[in-house]
Amino acid sequence: MDKIAAPTPEQLKKQEALKQYFEKLGSVAVAFSSGVDSTYLLKVAHDVLGERAIAVTASSCSFPKRELGEAEAFCRKENIRHFITESEELEIEGFAQNPKNRCYLCKHELFEKILKIAEEQKIAYVVEGSNLDDNGDYRPGLKAVAELGIKSPLRDCGFTKQDIRVLSKALNLSTWEKQSFACLSSRFVYGETISEEKLTMVDKAEQLLLDLGFHQVRVRIHGMMARIEIEPEEFSKLMEKENRERIAKAFREYGFTYVTLDLCGYRMGSMNETLEK
Structure with a gap:
């Protein structure tokens, strides 16, 4: 990992905008994978909202056990309420055939489950960790995000991956140098x-x-x-x-x-x- 400098004024401005974003939402369920983006998102959400910010992680055969373990450990350390939902993608009709919209099928099912948990916990919004760098690749999962009304605070506040790494390091999050991961x-x-x-x-x-x-x-x-x-x-x-x-x-x-x-x-x-x- 390249050397990471201290946050710039522009990056700190984005972080303040993110905090204000969460304040306006009032309560959130964070789709939490223990990756670079969702860890930073959850940390800031919890710092702002406290008990009104929860984490939801999907456990499945396409999600390595090490990632689930890291998600559980982070939530214990930060005293964040953490919910684990079973999301067996291979049972979704058409998923196993690996069509081009595979990610859409998976994300739609996952976010429906997170929305249900949020409703049960009286949480107003579900948020996920995509950022501006995700806009340049083929991401059918973002269609499910839009259809279900899932919020994307990092994209909305103009964060790049580099912004997230720099600000994660400033918050002493070990994920600042974690490798990128996908299911x-x-x-x-x-x-x-x-x-x-x-x-x-x-x-x-x-x-x-x-x-x-x-x-x-x-x-x-x-x-x-x-x-x-x-x-x-x-x-x-x-x-x-x-x-x-x-x-x-x-x-x-x-x-x-x-x-x-x-x-x-x-x-x-x-x-x-x-x-x-």
Whole structure:
């Protein structure tokens, strides 16, 4: 992670606007994944609203257990009321076939569950953590956000990912340097059937790379082939004999037939590159 400077006056102004945004809403349920964006969003919401800010996390086979554990630990530390809802995407009609609107199907079902919890807890609004940088990629999940009236405070207040990292560090949030993450279903080629077995393979493979010290990782799955995406500056580390042999051996044990390295390196939403512009 590049060196992060102190917040600029403009970034602090955005943070104040975010606080005022929450004050106007009065009470919120934060869709909380323990990622960079939702952690910052939840922290500021709770600082402003106290008990009137709750966190809701979806537990499913496409959400790694480490992320769920981090979500629970953060809420305990910050004394935030935390609700966990089961959201088994594979049971959603059409989801397992991995259509181009897969994310829409998932997000719509998830936010309906969060809205129900918010209603039960007498919370006025549901909020989620997308930011301005999310506008540049194919994001069908944002259609569900719009349809269900979910609020996007970070986008509305003009936050970029860099703003969130800088301000997270200023608030002493460990997530300021956490790698970007998306649900494991995003590792599949559109049209390829998503199964719990393959989700587990991807989860194990990415966890191994994280355990070996690689920072930003994706293991894309093409049939039974793994396509590893890491930052180009870490290519040499992966190609060290001990790491290369350990990764290849472990991936095959997980169920992959072939193990490859993407020479373009990590980039957000690489599976969307096949979609028509």
